[in-house]
Amino acid sequence: MYAFTYHRPTSARQAAGLLAKKEDAKLLAGGHTLLPTMKQRLAAPSALVDLSACADLKGIVRKGRNLVIGAMSTHAEVAASPEVQEAIPALAFLASHIGDPHVRHRGTIGGSVANNDPAADYPAALLALGATVVTNQRKLTAAEFFTGLYETALEEGEVITRVSFPVASKAGYAKFRNPASRYALVGVFVAKRGSEIAVAVTGAGEGGVFRWPEAEAALKTRFTAKSLDGLKATAKGINADMHADAEYRAHLIGVMAKQAVAQATGKGA
Structure with a gap:
């Protein structure tokens, strides 16, 4: 692993600011893809911006006919959430079957969506439910957001803040x-x-x-x-x-x- 500087902002705004200031900086959510590639020296960001202390990126709430999940909500939190279990039980089921307990307690919905691994679970849920990915700059439908293998419509300096799911019957x-x-x-x-x-x-x-x-x-x-x-x-x-x-x-x-x-x-x- 190459040397890098570590930053732990406390808000999405601070995180976006660091991304803008630090050349070749990368966001760290769950880290299940980024950290292994860094260990193998396949990635060498100059800085890591850890989102784990950003309280405004966490939380799960039902808003009318939509279920809104903060980007830094873990898979375990999505699986155990009474709001998710009531509004979209299939989404709780999906989250409960991601990886193993270690992965579920560390990995996040925002990190998974941003990485867009072709074998990940969440992209199918977002696309089928017609979810909206909300960033610090704009809103994107799932159809607009996923653009190819490990590719999304995210631009430089853009941070996913939450995902909004319409409740299905x-x-x-x-x-x-x-x-x-x-x-x-x-x-x-x-x-x-x-x-x-x-x-x-x-x-x-x-x-x-x-x-x-x-x-x-x-x-x-x-x-x-x-x-x-x-x-x-x-x-x-x-x-x-x-x-x-x-x-x-x-x-x-x-x-x-x-x-x-x-x-x-x-x-x-």
Whole structure:
């Protein structure tokens, strides 16, 4: 690991100011990606801006028809939150199955969203629920925010402050996880908000998280797992690696989608 200076601001405004002043500074949220890459000398920021003391980036609150989660809320806090469990139980379920207890008590929703790992869980929830990512400068819909593998619309000096989720009438999440890392080989989040149906897939796309229009059309007819019987995702554009080839991941998309719908309708775990 190369030498760097360490900063621990107490507000998002202070953090943004440090980013602007310190050349090649990086934000530190949970640190699960940044710190290992620094240890391997694959990243060499001149400064780290630790967000852990920024009280204005924490907290979970229900505001009308929206659930607002501070960027520095940990996965464990999201999973255990009564507000999340009541408003969007599927989101609490998702958070409770991220990594292991150590990861869940250190990792944050803002850090996960900003990193946009193609096998991360939260991007599927944001895209399916139509969430809004709020920064210190603007608001971005999930569709605008996620732009590719490990890529987002965040600009230099921009800090995620919170994520706002519209409350869905029905939602479910299922993933086939890597037994070692617990990352999603394939994860599917389904959501029903009024007449709108969304099915978002993580862990599978060559370009990161994406929606599955064919499944959405089938579920608009009837929101039940049986509506997906016989529906197959195409292997075109699906990631292949040492863990699973494209055809297997495409098969898993259909399986996980049915499980997610079953969970959303109260007919599955």
